[in-house]
Amino acid sequence: MTVDSQGTATAGPQDAPGRAAGKSQTPPPSSGPKEVLQPPRGRRSLPSGVLPYLLVAPALLSMAVLLLYPLIRNVILSFQQLNRKEFITRETVWTGFDNYTELLGDGDFWTVVVRSVVFTAVNVALIMAIGTAIGLLLNRLGKKMRLVLSLALMFAWAMPIVASVTVFRWLFDEQFGVVNWLMRTLGFSGYDQHNWFETGFSTLVIVLILLVWGSVPFVALNMYAGLTTIGSELYEAAKMDGASGWRTFWAVVFPNLKSFFMITTFLEIIWIFKAFAQVYAMNLGGPDRGSETLPVFAYIEGVGQFHYGVAAAISILTIVMLIAVMSFYFRLILKEEEEL
Amino acid sequence: MKRKLIAAIGVAGMMVSIAACGSDSGSDKGKDGGKAAGGDKTLTVWVMDGSAPDAWMAEVNKAFEAKHPGVKVKVEKQIWNGIQEKVTTALSEDTPPDVLELGNTQTAGYAVTGGLADLSGDKATLGYDAWNKGMVASNELDGKLYSAPWYAANRVVVYDKAAFKKAGVTPPKTRAEWIDGLKKLKASDPKSQAIYLPGQSWYVLAGLIWDEGSDLAVKDGDKWKGNLSSPEAVSAMNFYKELASYSTAPKDKDEATPQQSTDIIPKGGVASWIGLGWEAGGAIDAMKKAGKTADFGYFPIPGKTADKPGSVFLGGSNLAIAERSKNKDLAKEWLALAAGKEFMTKYATATEGALLPNTDSAQFKPAAGSFAEAMAASSASGKVTPVTPGWANVETAPNPIKDYMTKVLKGEDAKKAGEAADKVINERINQQ
């Protein structure tokens, strides 16, 4: 499954910008739940006074208290030596930038950073490609088959992570795995006790399958729902123009669901980059630390070794990196905001 | 401060209703339980799941509560998963559990933090002099006593009597006989595993290293350093590799993933394996449930020569008192009672000798041919991992000893892999 989709995955993003730009003259869809003649979007510039501030105050306040404040505390911790001893005696030992310089000078840290970035990129590309493909498929299926497939997707989405990691470990188990059994049954040799977790790379491939499996339902179901908002007359028009399925996608579907793609990709990048339980529980970051991603590294070096100060420093660096990677997205989304 | 801010958010009404839901179970327990009005006290004891038979624990508490009217003992069973974080945070709180069970390889790591009460002055009441000397070491750090030993256990070889009989093998006394027997077992039933030995059973390796007269880590001046690249460790590891060559167990897993006792042995096809008392019991139970009958024999891990069985890791637990406990005196009394001779004798009887009590004279007389008999035979050669606060860091995942073993089993040179592992151990063991 993954092998087949790889092609679409790599082809998709590369083609995207040029084609989409070329076809931007597509008529805007008549969106919105009600039929209105004028474009439904728009905000009236009212002299709103204090009202908006009152409305956003609860949200901002609660985020300030329960998100910003812990985050600041986290920054403070990152300048301390906070090992088990300091933690229990509640001593405060300032070490300045020691945690940071130690990390940034550590070759292992950078290996993990590169691995995390590549892992996230491949993962998100696959999730978006497969999710989009399944969303398109859902849109073209008959009623019954559509129900079957969406139910299957929902089941996968609802499965608790603890259970899905355990089941995936079983499926790929060396001695009792269903996958080894399947390979044997299909007549492949060498799968009597094949170790799927032989290397860090192979372990990450299994984690990748798990993450793709777990994330695709979100993308696919939303993609499908998004497609239903595109008026059928647009497809008709494209068909009359003699456009192929591929071209219809880039000419009709993509421009209309651009925001959907942008936001979903944004969320998936965050979720995958931060994924911890799936990576850690699969093989504890092994073998020989070969499947550690950044959150796992933070856990092992920080919490596992009771170096909470180091853990805090890693988390701050993680945020900085995420913001750097995402700044492109922020700009895009803010630009959309202006057009709103 | 937080409460005020929360109120300011303007969702106070919401809060009240939520609090009302939660308060029926939570509010008056725990936090103030230790110093509640009316003179009633609660002594909180954390024990690990599976450490103490329920009936025995109930008896201890009944005796204790009879002596101390108005005091209630609350036993909370903990699971091993994530216990280190849990104990660390608990010791930092104002109302920690009063008494806690700690693994003996981890006790020193907590002792150095100041989170455990110093029990040096209570040696007499705790019965220090009668304790098993092998078990005392892990309770002390820099001449001070931080906990009382509770129980210990060591591994023996468990074998399938029928398979041994068929191959004409009798329990070996030396390593040479052991290997010889494995060869015969393999010849008699090539489809079975003569021994099930996963690649990362590092406690077994530790025993082999001790047999060579060396250790996992050695003290060098006032620092510790890893010792896996030493010639002794290399020859121990090579012997492990020889043993493992009679097994098809995964090279990159330990005995708990998958759990050998319940997930491997009951399926059959294994002539022998190395395990603890509860593992043997678990395997027998699991086989019963699957409609099979276990016919196990037991022998100590063979030593290099016939006069002395192989060294074994003496794993076990200690009981400590939290420094921040509000009921230290009561806790000490409870500790003296539970870990005292009377109740340790009962403990040994309740566990049928599967666990060694902290006092030799409390020992249960094991039945002939039982697990307990084989275990007692080798417990004299029992040892613990290096007693230093940093050892707990070495053990945490990813355990460098485990990675080292996997590498060697997959063909890497033992000395070279040992050097890499020593580097990690050096980094971790000297940190507190």
Next chain:
Amino acid sequence: MSAATTTPTPQKLRTRKPLTVGAVAKNLGALVLAVVFVFPVYWMFSSSLKPQHEIMTKDPVFVFTPTFENYKTATGVDLFWTYVTNSLTVTIGAVLLALVVALAASFAIARLRFKGRKGIVLIVMMAQMAPWEVMVIAMYMISRENDLLNSIPMLTLIYFVMVLPFTIWTLRGFIAAVPVELEEAAQIDGCTRGQAFRKVIFPLLAPGLMSTSLFGFITAWNEFAMILMLNKEKESQTLTLWLTQFQTAFGSDWGATMAASTLFALPVLIVFLFLQRKAVGGMTAGAVKG
């Protein structure tokens, strides 16, 4: 199929449509995908009905006599109903709280023009990147200082802030999608601004509210790291910790773990099926108009 709107009835459509290679491939592909996605779930469920010795086997067991032993073990633990109550309390509490607070904020962001609006949008976006798992230590220390350990309200509030940014984000898109003219019309009819919101916008938001509740529900329901650290007392723990308690050093009761996981997934599934129609549409409507 949806494109063929000119066809009068579905029956005719079916008869007219020849069984093309494409149609077969499409349905076959969908079937294979459904199997792939459902298999791990099926495996969890079937394992929950197996006796221990049939769960891990060299050759997988597909035919077996189901047993409910594992469910008995799973639900028979001490305090099971306390965990259920706590889980429902924190999850539902957090979701409702988030909806109320987010509704106000997203209305302001989507409909009103004011200084600092863009900054707030940026904050909401960044807040979604919060590394909650690693902030556990800081959160623990704050709770310890303020005597908020083992507190269900505290946990509820943390989960509330966890799901708040996403909720604001989605609702904002949804409110923006409601034509401003509708609101104006209501105001011309003599409604105040507040009334216009209540009577016109709010009903149209139902799908958006549902989709965000679903997301919030899944997030809060599955949260693990915080509760593990903050709530040590069994009386204040939730079902996520219950899930892992069958894996002990003395062997894992896989059957009970899978039975517990199956039960654990049920509420999410029920909420999902219940909200499904509107929810899924809502999520995208929010995103599409984003």
